[in-house]
Amino acid sequence: MIFLAPVSGLAALVLGTGAVAALHFLKLRRRPVRVSSTLLWSQAARDLQVNAPWRMIRPRLSLLLELLAAAALAGAIAQPVVQGATPTGSRVAIVVDVSASMAAVDDAGGPTRLDRARTQALDLLERLPAGTETAALALGLPSKLLAGPTRDRSLLREALLGLSPTDQPEDVQQLLQLLETLVVQGAEEGGRQAPWTIVLYSDGGFAAAGQALSAAVGDAQLRFVRVAGDARPFNAGVVDLAAERDFDDPQTLRLVARLAHTAPAPRELTAAVYLDDAPLGALSARAPAPTDGRPGQAVASLTVREPRGGLLRVVLPGGDALTSDDVAYAVVPPASALRVAVVTPAQGQAADPFLLRAIEAAGGGAVETITLAQYEARAQAPLWDLVFFDRCAPAATPTIPSVHIAAAPADAGVTVDGPQGGGTIALWDRRAPALRDVSLERVQLASGPTLRLEGQAQALAQLEAGPVLARFRRHSVEHLVTSFAFSSSTWPLEPSFAVFIANLLEQLPAGGDRLISRVVSTSQPLLLTPAPGARRVRLVGPVEREIAVPQDADRVSAGRLERVGVYRVQGAREQVVGVSLLSERETTLPQAESVELSGRRVEAQRAETLGERPLWRWLAAAAGLFALLDWALYALAMRVRRSG
Template identity: 30%
Template sequence: MTLLAPGALLVGALLTVPPLVLFYLLKLRRRPLRVTSTMLWEQAAHDLQVNVPFRWLRPGLLILLHGLILASLLIALGRPAVEGMGGGAGRVFVLLDRSASMAAADMPDGSTRLESAKRRAIDLVESMSRGADPPEFTLIAFAAEPVVLTPPTTNAHRLRGTIESVTPTDQPGRLDEAERLVRSLMSGTSDDEPAPRMLLVSDGAGLDGRSGPWRAALIEPARVHPRNAGIVSFSVDRDSEKPETVRVFLRLLNAGEAPVAAPLVVTVDGEEAVRTPARLPPADANGPGERIVSVSFDRLGGGLLEARLEIDDLLDADNTARAVLPPHLRPATLLVVPSATTGENRGDDRTRADPFLLDVLDAIGTSGLRVIGIDRYRRADVDDLAGYGLIVFDRVAPSAPPPVPSISFGAPWPGLPAPGRVEASRSGRTRVISWDRASPVMRDTVLDSVVVGDRLVLPEDDAVIPGFEARRKTLARGEDGPLIVEIDDDGIGRIIVGFALEQSNWPLDFSFPIFMLAAFDHLTPGTTSGVWYDTNTPVVVRLGGVGPTTLELRGPVTREINRPAGSASVPLGVFERAGWYTLVSPTGEASVSIAVNLLDADESSLSWSAQKPGETSRGRTGNTALDQREIWWWFVLAAGVLLLFEWLVYALRSRY
């Protein structure tokens, strides 16, 4: 039992207890009266003895009853309450936090936050299950994603075992996702049933003092500023002018009260590339200390890059950041051009390519550029095409979309309805009247001087196309409608240009090579930047060719992956643990390496509850306590019963 208003109890006691004692010590003032005998005044003599000032109180039933009555009323004034979900909670959703910060071993008993939270959750469930009508519990563990671990149950023993089996993750905590799941599970509750409730068991990181539909049972770490430093932001890029130079940018955070000096080591395929000291300022009233660190080194080839802060602290998951470093050349490109017509000298296929397009592709710098005719392309095997990072179609269209990203110029795209063609000789030329400046492909281009002659009529973004489910987005628009459209085909990017380059002045404009370079890097991500994923983002990898339907994912978590039939994309979902992963074929051959990082400032700062800078672990206030069931009215009722008994005792004494 706890008191919700102990101050009111204290004030009430100061105002009422002294008068009660004073009434029993008070000496009565009587007027003198002459009598013939004192034999009939024994009671009067007894009263005189009782009211002699400065004598100790004599024990008696009445003073005991008066003390109990006053104590009951004072306790009721202090609003006594017991922990519970309140009256009428027919269903309780227990939200157990298992985010990365819960792995920190900074509790007063030396355990991790998650271990303490699990003990707290078990105690609450067992205490609420002791009643005659216990509620139904649904256990939900959450980090980046919520997971329902038990269906509604009143079996506290079963729930205890499930709570004890909860394991930590390297994911950030997303309480809003857990709330959204609970609301969906509560949608079928009828009006006659008691309102379901949510019980949050967490360190409160990220709450920032905000309230919600949940009631919180929060754990308290031993220190306000836990000793932890980590990497919270990370990028790897090759220099645009010197592709052999690799630049690594990191943002480091220090949540502790003391400055940190630790080595920062960058390795590629296990070989040390850079070692530099990292000095981080301490946390202060404005928050954790931060420092930006930039390092660079030369490496022509690719590899598995790892940056590690060599420090022994509370959270190891944020001490390392990983990325797959690409080679300095962009992947191989296939340019498909019209085949030689009957009677035409077949010669070199490069002679039938648009010369401006060919020059730009040569200048971009790929690991190989091959030019073939459309007839030869259609006879090629799918596995042969998978060896290219990008396929460019110049005035020709494939019979089916290729398994890799593509750019098409001046030809209908398979799956889209046969578009009409606008001829400049009849309808005139068109200017590019607008383009999507928010798109990474069009961000640096200026198309207001581009004029287009003959062009295709591409469908609008909201046009319903039966059998074509790929998402479309217009990148540039002319007077007749879309001129350039981007398509997301099951994770494979495609850009459709509705006109041939020879029908415009675009190749002569400086924006064309900028567009091609941006489109290349957008459709083939990772060609110049390190590739990595965080523990908050679903991972989708692209594999070439058809390949096996069953793969094995090896790493901190090992599991079997079923590859969708006929799909080049393999969805892997959100990873719970940071580290290196490898997709392995049934024959044991590694196909793809995957880097997964934590990189979350809230988790690395190890903040908890509504913690404010400079606040001690015992000085927290706010809406951080479990819902309390007030029982003050029981004490008022007890005072009433005692008052009735006191009246009976006094009446009997007065009578006899």
């Protein structure tokens, strides 16, 4: 048996027994009473002796009951527990949270939350009886079954020792699927088996966010061991980041970041900004105090003239509880004016004037008008960001974004030979970026062929006879095809035509990527564009990863990278990628008081109480019983005196 609060219990014992002794040493003032017989003098002398200070107290049952009550109450305050061999059940699932907040340090110079969780999990493993069927799991992104179910202690110990922190939030749903699988497998084995006991070592971040463990785990018992400290440590982090160049003036770079902190009072937050290690400026904002379980947050912005591209870093001073959220990254493209080419069928055939005016009105920059033959001569090394093919088709789809008007390349998967049709456009996809804020209900088309779509091509607008506007992807970029020339429709006379051309200049990849910086977090998959002819893409950084490139793949996924940092990329168009945490929940450093499993709320407990039975309730009940007996004895004595 051990005491969780021995000092408090000892103080209560001294004060309680002292108070009882003081009451019995206290001399009472009695009024004189004339008696009828000297036989009563001996009793009166005994009463006087009791009330005289520093005299030996005669043993009495009431004194014994009061001392026992005081001792029992002091024992309850000391919180005694009886050591148990294991949590309830002979099958135990040890779950350790490895999310980003578990790398926090609650006390300066102390261990991380994950270090404490690992130590406590190993201690529980050693205390389990021999032959206990045990499984070890990691709660992260994704959650994993590390070992088991098994009775091999060495295998489980090795799995727990191999736990490493991540810079990601946790995936609770995947953990639930793993737990359900354990329970189902046990049920399928047949026979009567003890229910599972799930021991979760975590700071309860998912519970603080309002998530519950809703899993079909039968009669499994949950024990929640909160490894976070009692007081929330100070932490500050970058929880959101965006950087974008101005469309009209690409040399103007705008940076916006959301900064958060956990200090109890409003706080001034300042982050330094670097571009390829060269200072670029600073972000500063005064954030209010945290409210409703959320950190204090403020948005800071910075606008600079910077034509260079490179790796942008936003860095907080550090020195707080969590380091992974002190820095955020963005890959900034270099400033460049949008370069547009309009390709005509042959020399002497002018480009559509409506198209040229719309490009100029939308700020399309320098527009170069060339013939199809001139384009083919330069197609291997295009110098444009976007190409319009006006009533002509190249031999192959360009490697840069393109718009094909009344014609399509042979490898596009789209042909302009569908059923004949004309009139009003019946349907169009308002969700498509190219058709954002575009209305086609008043557009009239002259009779002509519609589009025939194959493969992955998607229709964006169509007549009753068939599609007249479609999109397809090739070479990892997007291309558009129309079945009609703009001059053979009323569309150039509508305001929506200018909006459509402006959307193309802004939304197609060459227009968007040259303005918008790339920000990647640890909670989202990293997509990469393989270099021409590359068979494998390799990441070198805090985590090393190699990805095979499928044949004709426009993009490959490197999955979610679990560590924050800078990654060098080999075999892809991207040469460098910065990965950031950017998680408000992890920056908050949650400290949940309870978690919920299948509708049952489980309070947090300390690791040293795991597998132990508390006795304070029994001692408190005993103290009350002794006090009740003392009162009953006193009442009986008073009744006897009155009747005598």
